[in-house]
Amino acid sequence: MSAADRIMKGLFGIYFAAFFIYLFAPLAIMAAATFNASRFPTVTPWQGTTLEWFDALAADRGMWDSLWTSIVVAFFVVLVVLPVGTAAALVLTSLHARARSLLYAVMVSPLLTPGVVIGISTLVLWRQLGVGGGVFLIVIAQSSFIICYVMLMVAARLMRFDRTQEEAALGLGASKFMVFRRVILPFLKPALFAAGFLAVLQSIENYNTTLFVRGFDTPLTVYIATKVRTGLTPAVNALALIMIAVTIVGAVVYEVVRRRSRTASQASKEEQPA
Amino acid sequence: MAELYRRFGGGLGTIFLALVAAWLAGMVLAPNVMMIDYSLRPNLPPAEIGGSRDVYSLQNILYLANEGVHRAIFFKTVWASALVAFVTLVVCYPLAYWLAQNATPNQTAIAILALTIPFWVNEVLRTLAWYILLAFRGPLNALLLALGIIDEPVRWYGNTGVLAGMTYAYILFMLFPIYNSIESLEKSQIEAARDLGASVWRTHWRVVIPHAKAGIATGCVFTFMLAAGSFVVPALLGAPGSRWFTEIIYNWFFEGGDWNRGAAYALVLLVLCLTVVLVTLKIARVNLTDVAK
Numbered sequence: 001m002s003a004a005d006r007i008m009k010g011l012f013g014i015y016f017a018a019f020f021i022y023l024f025a026p027l028a029i030m031a032a033a034t035f036n037a038s039r040f041p042t043v044t045p046w047q048g049t050t051l052e053w054f055d056a057l058a059a060d061r062g063m064w065d066s067l068w069t070s071i072v073v074a075f076f077v078v079l080v081v082l083p084v085g086t087a088a089a090l091v092l093t094s095l096h097a098r099a100r101s102l103l104y105a106v107m108v109s110p111l112l113t114p115g116v117v118i119g120i121s122t123l124v125l126w127r128q129l130g131v132g133g134g135v136f137l138i139v140i141a142q143s144s145f146i147i148c149y150v151m152l153m154v155a156a157r158l159m160r161f162d163r164t165q166e167e168a169a170l171g172l173g174a175s176k177f178m179v180f181r182r183v184i185l186p187f188l189k190p191a192l193f194a195a196g197f198l199a200v201l202q203s204i205e206n207y208n209t210t211l212f213v214r215g216f217d218t219p220l221t222v223y224i225a226t227k228v229r230t231g232l233t234p235a236v237n238a239l240a241l242i243m244i245a246v247t248i249v250g251a252v253v254y255e256v257v258r259r260r261s262r263t264a265s266q267a268s269k270e271e272q273p274a
Numbered sequence: 275m276a277e278l279y280r281r282f283g284g285g286l287g288t289i290f291l292a293l294v295a296a297w298l299a300g301m302v303l304a305p306n307v308m309m310i311d312y313s314l315r316p317n318l319p320p321a322e323i324g325g326s327r328d329v330y331s332l333q334n335i336l337y338l339a340n341e342g343v344h345r346a347i348f349f350k351t352v353w354a355s356a357l358v359a360f361v362t363l364v365v366c367y368p369l370a371y372w373l374a375q376n377a378t379p380n381q382t383a384i385a386i387l388a389l390t391i392p393f394w395v396n397e398v399l400r401t402l403a404w405y406i407l408l409a410f411r412g413p414l415n416a417l418l419l420a421l422g423i424i425d426e427p428v429r430w431y432g433n434t435g436v437l438a439g440m441t442y443a444y445i446l447f448m449l450f451p452i453y454n455s456i457e458s459l460e461k462s463q464i465e466a467a468r469d470l471g472a473s474v475w476r477t478h479w480r481v482v483i484p485h486a487k488a489g490i491a492t493g494c495v496f497t498f499m500l501a502a503g504s505f506v507v508p509a510l511l512g513a514p515g516s517r518w519f520t521e522i523i524y525n526w527f528f529e530g531g532d533w534n535r536g537a538a539y540a541l542v543l544l545v546l547c548l549t550v551v552l553v554t555l556k557i558a559r560v561n562l563t564d565v566a567k
Contacts, residue, residue, distance in 0.1 A: 007497040008399060008474065012368065012372070015368055015369075015452070016369070016372075019365070019369055020388065021509075023388070023392055023442075023443070023445075024392065024408070025390070026400070026403035026404050026407045027395065027400070028400070029403065029407055030402065030403040030406050030407075032490075033406055033477075040409075040411075041406050042406060042409060042411065042413060043413050044412065044413050044416035044417075045416075045438065048469050055473060062445070068456055079523055083293060083497070084293045084294070084296070084297050085566070087289070087290040087291075087293040088293075088294050088297065090278070090282070090290055091278060091290055091291065091294050093489050094277045094281055095278075096277075096300060097278070104301070106298060109302065110302055111546060112323060112499065112548065113547070114499060114500075114502065114503025114543055114544065114547055115503055115505075116503055116505055116520050116523060116524075117309075117503065117541075117543060117544045118305075119307060120523070120536065120537060120540040121305035121306050121308065121309040121554065122301075122305045123305055123527075124305070124308050124309050124533060125305040125308040125309075125538055126480070127533075129374055138419050140301060140308045141442050144297070144300065144301035144302055146303075147297055147301075155324075166281070175283070176281070176282050176283035176286065177282075177285070178559050179282060180282055182406070192567075201394070202407070204311075204396070205394075205396030205397060205398070206374060207398050207505065207506050208396060208503065208505045208506065211505060212527065218413075220397045221396060224398050224399070225398055225502070225506060225509065225510065226403065228402065228510055237406075240403075243395070243396070243399060244395050244399065247394045247395055247396075248391060248394060248395075250394070251390070251391065251394040257385070259554045
């Protein structure tokens with residue numbers, strides 16, 4: 001190894017360490033600040049270790065209300081996006097190549113639209129119809145782009161679908177509805193679970209779109225952002241810590257399930273005789 | 275269409291089509307058409323709507339062009355978003371290259387898991403973390419003071435804070451497309467370049483980067499779009515001197531009370547983002563189908 005190589009290696013090591021410090025230090029500090037007795041969330045100076053901020057969080061009515069609002073929104077979002085996203089994927093895969101790429105471009109366009117613009121356009125349309133901001137509009141606005149993710153995930157799974165299964169079921173006398181219900185839906189189930197999970201996460205964490213269509217309702221992200229203005233205490237950190245813990249557990253479960261189903265499907269493929 | 279009906283029958287086929295039509299027409303197309311309509315009309319009291327003064331014009335968009343402060347903020351948002359994309363690219367490229375070419379499969383798996391964890395945490399909380407870190411009496415200033423690097427605390431909120439927070443927020447959107455595109459590069463090509471005497475820089479400039487062009491373009495385009503449309507990062511980490519275009523739009527809606535002008539500004543933002551996305555992808559010859567991966 002030449003000297004130049006060694007220098008490159010050393011530089012890369014420094015960069016690598018810096019990258020991961022950059023990635024985790026802010027989250028670690030935010031988490032640590034939960035346990036500091038200081039009134040403003042920080043770790044410098046450390047004014048004594050305490051758990052009082054968890055009590056303060058539990059006593060915060062506004063937080064519980066906003067959490068409930070977010071849960072209600074996420075519930076209805078899932079109810080909307082799963083059927084529509086699945087339908088979109090099925091329609092897309094039933095089209096010829098040229099029509100498919102055109103429709104595809106239209107279908108992914110919400111992903112290329114800034115979140116604030118989605119919120120604004122939904123708001124002005126529904127005001128014209130006499131509907132103001134609130135939970136209903138949050139659901140509509142969020143769904144309009146979360147459907148894209150569901151569509152992409154379901155379409156990706158459909159690519160691997162073996163159409164001969166469908167023909168076999170039809171040949172054995174199943175109706176077209178039965179084929180959908182008993183063959184296609186079960187095949188899509190893993191993708192639907194994953195998409196549903198992602199939809200809940202996307203819905204709860206959304207801020208840019210939600211901000212414009214919320215009316216007088218306050219979902220969790222809006223509540224947290226408002227707190228920064230009106231008096232931030234480590235109670236918000238306690239909330240952040242809990243949310244981070246829940247999302248990480250969820251993410252790990254999601255990854256494990258996804259990997260297991262992938263290895264399972266590979267194993268079943270290998271078992272089939274060539 | 276015929277294929278859809280042949281596959282699922284009349285009932286299911288119609289339901290699927292109806293759902294998709296409701297989504298694309300009712301939730302994607304109609305809102306955007308209404309936003310364009312709004313932005314071309316003047317802001318009038320309810321009594322005058324539909325009256326003789328309610329005519330289409332480019333007034334609201336021209337207002338943006340003529341109002342110096344807003345125009346400056348618009349252009350600042352454009353170049354600052356481009357800067358965010360560039361900085362994110364510089365930060366991510368070496369790691370993406372290492373993951374794709376040098377790391378063992380195990381190292382890659384662990385690193386990718388470690389990278390994804392912060393991104394399961396939502397954007398508001400991630401930004402809040404930076405808000406705490408960069409506070410005037412916060413940990414970063416305390417550390418730099420203790421190390422003797424600075425003599426007095428620095429006010430990080432403002433341009434620096436926004437740049438740091440945005441880069442942080444969009445790392446994955448840059449890292450993964452680049453990683454995917456470098457991964458498909460044959461190792462032997464890099465070795466060949468080295469054996470023929472190319473320096474490290476030259477190998478990257480002439481071999482790796484041209485190969486990864488599509489991934490780099492995709493990453494930059496997404497980062498730019500997300501940065502230009504971001505609201506929470508400038509709202510939390512900005513200062514009065516570093517206002518973002520989305521904040522001006524928000525003010526038209528909820529403080530200025532002029533939705534028409536707000537809609538016009540939002541339309542300008544949308545056109546900007548779509549133009550940048552489509553032109554960049556065209557130049558880099560990337561297909562829209564490949565982007566969503």
